[in-house]
Amino acid sequence: MIKKISTLISGSLIGLGLMFGSTAVASYPDKPIRMIVTFVPGGGADVLARYMAKEMADILGQPVVVENRTGAGGLIGVEAGLAAAPDGYTVTLISSSYTVNPSLYKLKFDPVRDITPIVKMSAGPMLAVTSNKSGIKTVAELIAAAKKNPGSINFASSGQGSVIHLANELFNQRADIKMTHIPYKGGGNALVDLIANQVDLYFAATASALPHVRSGKINAVAVTTPNRIQALPNVPTIAESGFPNYEATLWYGLIGPKGMPVEVVDKLNAVVNKILQTPSAREKIQADGAEPAGGTAAEFRESISNEIQIWGKVVKDIGITPQ
Incomplete structure (x- = not known):
């Protein structure tokens, strides 16, 4: 009898946890979102981040606050973002350099498995x-x-x-x-x-x-x-x-800590894709010499993984080492 009651209580607690978890996801966001930018203020990445933050805030109904955290090829900002709770209230804007760093630095995290890709914003x-x-x-x-x-x-x-x-x-x-x-x-x-x-x-x-x-x-x-x-x-x-096989792309995108709820990722991905499809966003991004990117979180993960391999070969072939 005691065992049965214990089982019922345990099941009830699990059910309550799931219910409250679902409620938290459904109400997301109910407070400001922090967007860590791994670049200095005033640069191309910062300008894009602040534009997208404003547009996202208008749709989500909560402020999206840009925080510049620079240094170590962007790793300081990335590590700060990945150390945050995986609840969708801290996201990090990264660039192509993110896919170079694994070949140059001894990372404290796996650059593919220990993140939650959200969406690629622009590429050019x-x-x-x-x-x-x-x-x-x-x-x-x-x-x-x-x-x-x-x-x-x-x-x-x-x-x-x-x-x-x-x-x-x-x-x-x-x-x-x-x-x-x-x-x-x-x-x-x-x-x-x-x-x-x-x-x-x-x-x-x-x-x-x-x-x-x-x-x-x-x-x-x-x-x-x-x-x-x-x-x-x-x-x-x-x-x-004269060099038909030459290509190097500079892109920007959003990632979060590992373990973010799928519903939150999907919501952020949908919001960013919606913004990128507007004439005003296209005009702004194209005026800066790039194109809106968008796409799914899965596609962004695959892109990150592929580029890590490509730049890793370049680093090895050329023999580059960090200062």
Whole structure:
């Protein structure tokens, strides 16, 4: 009899737990959501994050608060996000560099199994830009200058081992040229020095480079994706400039801690996809030289996994090590 009562109580408690859990998911969100951004304020990622945060808040009925947590190739922000409760109230905006880090750092987490992918937000090229002092305005001119005096062309990056660094090294490998790498602590500083003619070349985030290209402060040489972009239709791709197999994409997306409720992931995924389908979001993202991405959480997981393998091979082939 006592055993039967114990079983009934135990079953009732489990039922109550499930009921309250379902209620919590159904009412999600009922408080502000924190969006950790692994980049400095003012950059392309931060601008996208703040735009999407506002749009998400309008639909969800709760504030989405952006928190910048930078450092260690984005790992500081990622680790902070993954350490949060998996309840959907902390999400993290990551970029392509997330898929490079496993080849360069000893991670404290599995980059595929220990996360909850939510949705890819945008994807687009990096923009190969040169200083006015360099006089280089085409891929052919860049290669000719690099081959004439190996190592004389300086190329900037947003950091040793960043996806921008690897994209440039991949180009060097395909073009069979040698250039000198100048790593910076962030893309903003690299772009400032390019404009000041302190370096010759930079594979920049398109959104941050576009205003300076349009003002004539720097030259747009090529984009790193297979197709040209709407924002600069006259600028060729590296692929069509003689390297048909070259491609490097800069993307941004949202992840959460491992174990987020499927219903919460589906809700966030649906909200972001809805925003990305609006004319205003498409116009804004395309104006920054990218395209709305979207898709399912499963597709985002597969994309992350595939890119980890691709960049891992590049790192191994080129022999890059972090500072």
